Amino acid sequence: MNAPVVTDCFDLEYFFELSPDLLCISGYDGYFKKINSAVATTLGYTKDELFAKPIDSFIHLDDRLVTAHKRNLIIKNTPLLNFENRYMTKSGEIVWLNWTSVPIEREKVVFAIAKDITYRKRLEEYKRISILLNSSQKNESVSEYSPADQLFLSQFEALVRRYTGKIGVSIHMLSGEMAISERQLFRRIKTIMGITPNQYVRIIRLQLAMEAIGTGKYRTVSEISHAAGFETPSYFSKLFKEIYCQNVGDLL
Numbered sequence: 001m002n003a004p005v006v007t008d009c010f011d012l013e014y015f016f017e018l019s020p021d022l023l024c025i026s027g028y029d030g031y032f033k034k035i036n037s038a039v040a041t042t043l044g045y046t047k048d049e050l051f052a053k054p055i056d057s058f059i060h061l062d063d064r065l066v067t068a069h070k071r072n073l074i075i076k077n078t079p080l081l082n083f084e085n086r087y088m089t090k091s092g093e094i095v096w097l098n099w100t101s102v103p104i105e106r107e108k109v110v111f112a113i114a115k116d117i118t119y120r121k122r123l124e125e126y127k128r129i130s131i132l133l134n135s136s137q138k139n140e141s142v143s144e145y146s147p148a149d150q151l152f153l154s155q156f157e158a159l160v161r162r163y164t165g166k167i168g169v170s171i172h173m174l175s176g177e178m179a180i181s182e183r184q185l186f187r188r189i190k191t192i193m194g195i196t197p198n199q200y201v202r203i204i205r206l207q208l209a210m211e212a213i214g215t216g217k218y219r220t221v222s223e224i225s226h227a228a229g230f231e232t233p234s235y236f237s238k239l240f241k242e243i244y245c246q247n248v249g250d251l252l
Contacts, residue, residue: 022097022114028075030054033109042097042116044090060086060094074103074110084117092215096121119154120145122207126153129203129243130195149192156189156197160204164229171197205229206243209236213251221249 016023016036025034032039032050040047043058050058059067063085074080080101087095101112123145145153159177163169174197175185189197209228218224222233230236240248 022116024112024114026055026110026112028108028110030056030071042089042095043087049090058087060088062086074101077103077105079103080112093211094118094214119150123150123153125207126200126203127193129206130193130199132243133195133199133202145192152188153192156185156200157204160201160229161208164205164208165226169229171201174201202239206240209240209248213248219252221252224248224252 019036020038022039022042023036024032024039027033031054035047035050040050043050045058056064056068067085070080070083080099083099083101084096085099087097089095095116096118097114098117099112099114101110103110155178156174159174160169163174171185172182175182178185180188185197189195189200193200195203205228209224209230212218212224212227218227221237225233225236228236230239237248240246
């Protein structure tokens with residue numbers, strides 16, 4: 001029996017729109033020509049907004065040069081595999097994407113698919129900070145992130161973010177929200193990250209601080225400290241300097 005042949009263009013459009021990955025067709029002129037809804041949803045722009053500007057305008061400033069180099073290779077008929085770069089969402093957040101792109105010389109376009117690897121990148125950064133915070137126990141092993149681990153950490157992070165800026169948030173309260181005991185919470189995070197839940201909360205708040213700085217909406221260290229959920233600007237500044245080796249005030 002012969003395999004069925006797809007002849008209805010609607011079927012292809014339906015597949016294109018249903019994909020959870022970011023699918024796009026871009027021109028050699030550096031503009032999007034066709035994108036699926038995942039692109040607009042991930043970046044926070046409408047499709048019309050994404051079509052109206054060069055793709056470079058959505059890329060993180062620090063990644064534009066290397067991205068332009070890779071694009072030139074594609075135009076010279078070299079496929080791109082597993083290239084990672086950062087895009088900026090409409091709200092100012094950083095999104096990490098992993099691209100595979102294939103040029104179609106005849107049509108002067110590039111077919112590309114990207115996976116959102118932002119949370120994986122964030123966990124890698126969290127692990128780096130956890131090692132710094134836990135430097136007195138460098139020999140302690142830290143597990144790799146299984147899908148179950150990532151889901152657990154994601155749920156815990158979402159909870160911490162939800163209560164950022166609220167008074168009286170404790171590990172006891174967070175463990176209750178996750179329907180596990182404090183001991184279970186401690187053991188799970190210690191096994192995955194090699195640090196305590198309180199240390200992990202500080203890491204999440206440092207990430208919140210970096211996101212707040214990136215928005216450009218805050219002008220003082222005190223404002224950033226409060227936005228990230230730290231009780232005192234002095235402690236926040238000290239911790240920020242230890243982790244990032246620069247004064248937070250220099251970034252404002």
